[in-house]
Amino acid sequence: MKKSPEKRIATLYRVLRDHFGFQHWWPGETRFEIVVGALLTQNCAWSNVEKAIANLKAARSLSLGAMQRLPRGELEPLIRPTGYFRQKTERLSRLLSFLADDLHWDGVSSLRHDTVRFRRELLALSGIGPETADSILCYGFDRKVFVVDTYTKRMLSRLPIAVADDYESIRILFERTIQDEMDGTIDTFKDLHAQIVMLGKQYCRKSTPRCDDCPLFRERLCRRRRV
DNA sequence: GACCAGGCACATC
């Protein structure tokens, strides 16, 4: 009998977690840092986000109030290493206004806000797409939402797992899997995505030629040498 | 110098 996509993903998680260990994600010391990092990492290497975060910390601007008080001309150079710095300054400004003015978030505590509605409101903001919204929800506010990213799509395209390649189909499949085939905890929502990023960075970049030592290949989850 | 990295919005067909 053929294994269902859900069973395959559950197995995949066990293999990755055995290989990489639990990841304790998201990298970031505070909720606010996670929210900002989620936006800054849009189409750029995480090492560049780290530079920007360090700049913000040095400028004592890595808090909701401080960043909102910062003039655009002072914020732009701080986040410049992440690229698209003019767009990202605008996007950050809109996001922070929404969180502070509409939701009255203090930048530290969690929010009493229905997850479905919270997601819809984030997605309505210009510059917040599904991956950024879901990263904010899952890692910033501990909501049981699965984050789909480039690595997830690339990995799936190279595995025998039948699923449409649009964002929502993949998200729903992974969320159903975590609830039905795994323990369904927020830690698992966070760690499954983290494991896939670890796999992606090490074995699943565009330029990765082949990988006999890739854990998915070794465990025969993937028949190709290139995951 | 080309290519890539934990996206997104918008134009065009």
Next chain:
DNA sequence: GATGTGCATGGT
């Protein structure tokens, strides 16, 4: 609805 393009920096 699919496909192309602009946005911009830093590492390889």
